[in-house]
Each structure stands twice: as structure tokens, then as C-alpha cells.
Amino acid sequence: MVPASLKSHTNLLVEHLKAQKGSVILLAIFLFGDLGLRLISPQIIRQFIDVVSTSTLQTLTYIAILFILVSVLQQVLSVCVAYVSGNVTWVATNSLRNRLAQHCLYLDMNFHNSKTPGEMIERIDGDINALDNFFSQFVIQILGNVMLMLGIVILLFVEDWRAGAGLLGFAILGLLIALNLRRVAIVHMKANREASANMFSFLEECLAGSEDIRSNRAVPYVLRRFYELTRSRLTKEMKSGYMINILSTSSVLIGAMGNATALGIGAYLYQTSVFSIGAVYMLFHYINMLSSPIRRITDQIEDLQRASASIERVSDLLAIHPTLKLGRGDTLPKGAFAAVFRNVTFGYVADEPVLHDLNFVLQPGRVLGVLGRTGSGKTTLARLLLRLYDPWEGQVCVGEIDVRQADLSELRYRIAMVTQNVQLFQASIRDNLTLFDDRITDKRIYTVMDDLGLTDWLESLSDGLDKELAFDGGGVSAGEAQLLAFARVFLLQKPDMVILDEASSRLDPATEQHLENAVERLIDKRTVIVIAHRLATVQRVDDIMILDEGRIVEYGPREKLEADVTSRFANLLRSDLEDVLV
Known part of the structure; x- marks a missing residue:
């Protein structure tokens, strides 16, 4: 595998440091001052050694005070370099984290379906930590x-x-040794990062599914698999560590070569009366100072191996582009708009279509109830309308505008979807409603809750908006989670089309009444698609669509189908709808 190129390293540095030009310039000033004082210090000591036997105590005291002042100032500048560089690092790495997270959020659903949460955490956070x-x-x-x-x-x-000349030769030889070791460990470091990602990905899945793992007696399998992953990581860690040790050993050998060079040249020049004792000390001090830069450069090369592996993984991630191409950016019509499917065929896996040649028109302001068993394609309709995927064949239109040509931001602002599995965070009710947007006031929240008829429900909660939810929405029921989702839609969007995937779980009477009130307000003057699981909601819709294995087997006005005893819908009502739609 070809190592990450110097160009990719340079591009990454420039891109994320140019926004901090002022801090970088300040850092350079501190750095140059630090270097200058480090070069002056040996000259002062040389002067002290050469005049110690001939100068007065006062002169020696002045030289000593000067050395102390230079040393203190040099330490102050070193602290400033460390402080400013630390700030530059955090800003740069956080900027890169944000860029990666934003990039991933815009990638296709196929990408996200192929990646586990643990792997994504390692890619977005773990790899960036390695770049600090x-x-x-x-x-x-x-x-x-x-x-x-x-x-x-x-x-x-x-x-x-x-x-x-002697010192220059030593410096060139030392640098050549260090630079030739640059390519040693990249492959092993990248393999180690991959093994780490796989291990943490598996661990995250196990922690999230611990209840199912224990209840299904899968603990032995999980432990065996975890052992395999940790064993793989250990092997790769040992290989990469071995390569790094080679680099570390080389720096020690370079230091020993430097000492030998200094002693040999110093002894010769002293014997030939070219150098004084002070000059010999200066030479030895300088060549030791030279060993330190070479060693540090070698250390940075070791870190570069780690960074190179992470940079390759970051670059690979940034090189992935969404297959959903932006269209012309057509503006959607104002108010409620129609939903049109024309000869739509689509599937998630090649040659395995989920929808087959779908054709229907949902007129503006109408409420459509979509019925069908699990896997019939109900949720896929919603995903195509939101353009999370593009159809293989045919057109999906809103207001006669192909969603592929619509402004994607406006499309997802004007079409809202409330799913069964509402994403809730370990935060307050307020933060879950606003998605941590401090610009949304409590007054605005209460206005929306009142519009949805949910004020009484909100006030019934302990601590109201300040109620803290546990991990994964713990503390509220599935029905209450959907109530929060309804309010979130109207706080963050202005939808003219709403897609509602109802909660199919049994609801307590109070929550069910609140849910009914919210749905009633939700569908007012909007085009609505309801993936229905309850009789009460079906009685509210204008039209009915029944899907079976991705095909429309019945579509028409609800009242007409209900009155037709030969229709599938009437048969579903007679056989208890809730038992056949799961």
C-alpha cells in the first residue's frame, strides 16, 4: 500500500490552520525567540569557562545573571509555545471533526447502513485524536x-x-537515517487503527444489545468473538510497536554517534590550540543540542506514522461522495402539495426490488392511510418522498416537481416525517424538542405545544421542560416519544406534507388521547401520509392504499372501499385491522 503522500499531509495542515493565521504567526514568534535563546546559552557558558580563572567575581556574577535571565526567558517562551500550539491543535482537530461529521451526515443511507455506530465513532473521533x-x-x-x-x-x-563540516556531516547522516525510516510503519499503523475500529464497533453493538444477548444465551458467542477481535488487535499492535521501536532505537544510536563526533573533533581542535576549553564545551553542547533535534525529528516521524494511517483513513472517508446528485433546485409550490409516483421501482439491494412499478396520485390536502404487512414497502414510500434514496425507475414528484430536481433543503423542510422510533437524547425535554438550538425560546415551545393540544401533557411531567431523559429516551413511553416528535416537527420545520408512522405499541388511555389530539392538529390543511396501525387513525383518513409485496393491490376513497364488502379494506376491518398490519 502506498503511504500517505507529503502533499496530502500538507494540504490537511494548510486547510485547517489557515483559519488561525494570527495564532500561527504568534506561535512562530514565540518559536523563533525560543530558538534564538537556546543558541545563545552555550555561548554564555563558553565565555564563563574561558574567563573563570582571569576575571573578577563581579564579571563572573554578571555572566551568571545573564545566563539565568536567558534561561528563564527561554522557559517562558517554551511555555508560550506549548500553550498556543495546544489551542491551535484543539481548534484544528475540532474543525476536522466537524467537517467529517457533516460530510458523513450528507452521505447516502447505503453508506450508513453499511457502517456500525462504533466504527463511525472510531473514524470521526479516534482517528482525529491520533492527529493531535x-x-x-x-x-x-x-x-x-x-x-x-x-x-x-x-x-x-x-x-x-x-x-x-564535522557537525554538518553528522547532521546529514542522522537525518538520512531518520528520513529513510519514515516509510517503515505506515501499513502496520493503519492495520492497527482498523483493528481498533472493529473492536470498538463490536463492543458498542454488544453494549447496546446486552439485554437480548443475555436473554438469548449468546454470551459465550459474544465473548469468543470479542476474544478474536482483541487477539487481532494485539497482533497488529505488536507489529506496529515493533516498527516504532526500530525508530526509537535509531534515535539512541544517532545520539551516541553525535557524542563520539563531538569528543573526537573537540579533542583534535584543542590539541592544535584552535579551541579553548570553553570552545570545546560549546562544541560538545551544540552537538548534543543537534542530537536532540534529530531525535525529535525521529519522534515526529514516529508520530507521523500514526498520523499518516489516520490521514489515509480520513482521506478515504472524505473521498466517498453521495450518489444522490443535487438537481436544479426547483422551488416547491406554496401550501399543501400533491405526491405523485409514476412507474416507480426501487429496492435496497440489487435485483431485489421492494417496490414494483408503483403508480398513484395523492391530491393536495388529502390524508392517505397506507396499510400492509411488514416488508410490504410502506416506509420505503416515505424515504423516496424525502429523497433519502432515488428510485431505480420512474419518478417521485411533489407538486409535479421531480424530487431529484427539487431544492433538497427545502424538500426536507417542507416534508416532515414522524417515525415510530423517535431519536431521543440523554438531555432535557427542552433540548430534545429544540435539538439543542438555544435560539428557540420557551414561549415558542409552549405555543407549539398549545397548538398541538399538548400543554396539559407537558405540564403533567415532573420538572416540565427541565425533565431529564435517560439514555435512549428512558423516562418516556413510545407514545410520549411520538408526542415529542410531533412538537419537534413544528418547532424546527414548517411542513406542508406530513408522513406519520404510527406507534403500534399499546398506549395508555391518557397518552392515546393526547396522541389523538396531536394527530388531529397535525393533519389539518396538510397533505398527509399515515402508515397506519390503529383503527382510530384509519377512520380519519380520506384515502386508503393497501400494499402487498411492493405492489398496490387496492387504492381509493376510504368511505367507498369501506362500503364495498368485496374490497380488501372492508375485509381487513371485519378481521380486526390491528392483527394483520404488524
């Missing part, structure tokens, strides 16, 4: 240490060309 050092330290350490090396080499060339 890349953003905060890589450029600083590489650029700073290269500049430090150049400064040391120039200063030593000024002292004596032989000292400069």
Missing part, C-alpha cells in the same frame, strides 16, 4: 528543529570550518 500531535507539534518541531540545526551549523562554521 500532527497539528500541534509536527510543523513546530520539524521547522523549529531544522532551523535550530542550521543555526548550530552556521555558528560552528564561524568558529572553525572543520567543526562545522
Whole structure:
């Protein structure tokens, strides 16, 4: 596998650091000041050593105070570099997290159906965590240490060309060794990240389904599978660690080479009276300083291996594009609009259609009840209207506008869907209604709740809007969750078409009455599609559609079908509708 290219690294850095130009410039100022003071310190010590036997105590004291001041200032600048670089890192990595999350939200449902929550968490958060050092330290350490090396080499060339040449040769050799190790570990690091994602993905699924796992006696299988995944991760972790150890060992060897070089050159120049004792110390100090940049560069290369694996995975994710192409952006008609299916065939898996050649027109302002057994294609109708998928064949139109040509944002603003499985968060009722939008006031919430006839229900809850829900909506029933979903629709959207997938679970009388009131308000002056599970709702609709294996087997006005004793709908009523629609 080809390692992540330098160009991809550079592009990622530039893209997410250019918005922080001021902070980056400030960081550069602190960095250059820190480097300058680090180069001055050995010169001060050299001066102290050379004059210690000939100068007065006052002179030596001044030199010592100067050294202390330079050292303190250098430490202050180092702290400033660490602080500013930390802020730059958090802003950059959070920006990348936001970009990845937004990118994934716009990808097709086929992508999300193929990924587990655990895997997505690892891709969006775990991989970005691995880039922390890349953003905060890589450029600083590489650029700073290269500049430090150049400064040391120039200063030593000024002292004596032989000292400069020897140190330059050591620096080039050390860098060549470090840079040639750059490609060693990328494949193993990426494999380790993949193994980690697989393990956490499986763990997330197990935690979410712990009740079913225990009740179905699947614990031994889960443990065996978890063992296999952890074993795989251990193997890949050991391989990547082995490669990293090679890099670490190389930095130690480079340091030893530096010490040997310094001692050899220093001894020679001292014996030939070119260098004083202070100059020899300066040479040894500088070459040790040079070993440090090489070691740090090597360390950054190790981190680059980790970052490269994550950058490849991030780049692979960003390279995935939605197959749903944006159309012309046609504007939908004002008010309630029609829903039209023309020869629509669609399925989720190739050669396995769910809907077969569907044709029907739902007139504006009409309420359609869709009936059929599980798997007959009822929910698929809603997904096509919201353009979560495009049909294989035919057209899906709203107000005579093909949804593929409609403005997608307006389409999903004007068509609202309330599902059985309402997504609730571990947060307050208020935050679940507004989806954490602080701009929506309590007054607005109560207005909407009053419009839906839900004020009494809201006030009956302990703590009202401040009531905290547990994980996955714990604390409210399925019917109450749908009440929240109704209110959420009218807080966040202005729908002219509503698709309602009713809760099929048994409801307590109070919640059922609130639900009836909400549905009554919901369907007023709107085009409505109800995936019905209850007799009360079917009696409210204008038209009935019965689906069977993705085909329309009956469609027409409810009253007419109900009066026709030979119709399928009349037969469903006689045989108890609720028993055949699950």
C-alpha cells in the first residue's frame, strides 16, 4: 500500500490552520525567540569557562545573571509555545471533526447502513485524536528543529570550518537515517487503527444489545468473538510497536554517534590550540543540542506514522461522495402539495426490488392511510418522498416537481416525517424538542405545544421542560416519544406534507388521547401520509392504499372501499385491522 503522500499531509495542515493565521504567526514568534535563546546559552557558558580563572567575581556574577535571565526567558517562551500550539491543535482537530461529521451526515443511507455506530465513532473521533500531535507539534518541531540545526551549523562554521563540516556531516547522516525510516510503519499503523475500529464497533453493538444477548444465551458467542477481535488487535499492535521501536532505537544510536563526533573533533581542535576549553564545551553542547533535534525529528516521524494511517483513513472517508446528485433546485409550490409516483421501482439491494412499478396520485390536502404487512414497502414510500434514496425507475414528484430536481433543503423542510422510533437524547425535554438550538425560546415551545393540544401533557411531567431523559429516551413511553416528535416537527420545520408512522405499541388511555389530539392538529390543511396501525387513525383518513409485496393491490376513497364488502379494506376491518398490519 502506498503511504500517505507529503502533499496530502500538507494540504490537511494548510486547510485547517489557515483559519488561525494570527495564532500561527504568534506561535512562530514565540518559536523563533525560543530558538534564538537556546543558541545563545552555550555561548554564555563558553565565555564563563574561558574567563573563570582571569576575571573578577563581579564579571563572573554578571555572566551568571545573564545566563539565568536567558534561561528563564527561554522557559517562558517554551511555555508560550506549548500553550498556543495546544489551542491551535484543539481548534484544528475540532474543525476536522466537524467537517467529517457533516460530510458523513450528507452521505447516502447505503453508506450508513453499511457502517456500525462504533466504527463511525472510531473514524470521526479516534482517528482525529491520533492527529493531535500532527497539528500541534509536527510543523513546530520539524521547522523549529531544522532551523535550530542550521543555526548550530552556521555558528560552528564561524568558529572553525572543520567543526562545522564535522557537525554538518553528522547532521546529514542522522537525518538520512531518520528520513529513510519514515516509510517503515505506515501499513502496520493503519492495520492497527482498523483493528481498533472493529473492536470498538463490536463492543458498542454488544453494549447496546446486552439485554437480548443475555436473554438469548449468546454470551459465550459474544465473548469468543470479542476474544478474536482483541487477539487481532494485539497482533497488529505488536507489529506496529515493533516498527516504532526500530525508530526509537535509531534515535539512541544517532545520539551516541553525535557524542563520539563531538569528543573526537573537540579533542583534535584543542590539541592544535584552535579551541579553548570553553570552545570545546560549546562544541560538545551544540552537538548534543543537534542530537536532540534529530531525535525529535525521529519522534515526529514516529508520530507521523500514526498520523499518516489516520490521514489515509480520513482521506478515504472524505473521498466517498453521495450518489444522490443535487438537481436544479426547483422551488416547491406554496401550501399543501400533491405526491405523485409514476412507474416507480426501487429496492435496497440489487435485483431485489421492494417496490414494483408503483403508480398513484395523492391530491393536495388529502390524508392517505397506507396499510400492509411488514416488508410490504410502506416506509420505503416515505424515504423516496424525502429523497433519502432515488428510485431505480420512474419518478417521485411533489407538486409535479421531480424530487431529484427539487431544492433538497427545502424538500426536507417542507416534508416532515414522524417515525415510530423517535431519536431521543440523554438531555432535557427542552433540548430534545429544540435539538439543542438555544435560539428557540420557551414561549415558542409552549405555543407549539398549545397548538398541538399538548400543554396539559407537558405540564403533567415532573420538572416540565427541565425533565431529564435517560439514555435512549428512558423516562418516556413510545407514545410520549411520538408526542415529542410531533412538537419537534413544528418547532424546527414548517411542513406542508406530513408522513406519520404510527406507534403500534399499546398506549395508555391518557397518552392515546393526547396522541389523538396531536394527530388531529397535525393533519389539518396538510397533505398527509399515515402508515397506519390503529383503527382510530384509519377512520380519519380520506384515502386508503393497501400494499402487498411492493405492489398496490387496492387504492381509493376510504368511505367507498369501506362500503364495498368485496374490497380488501372492508375485509381487513371485519378481521380486526390491528392483527394483520404488524
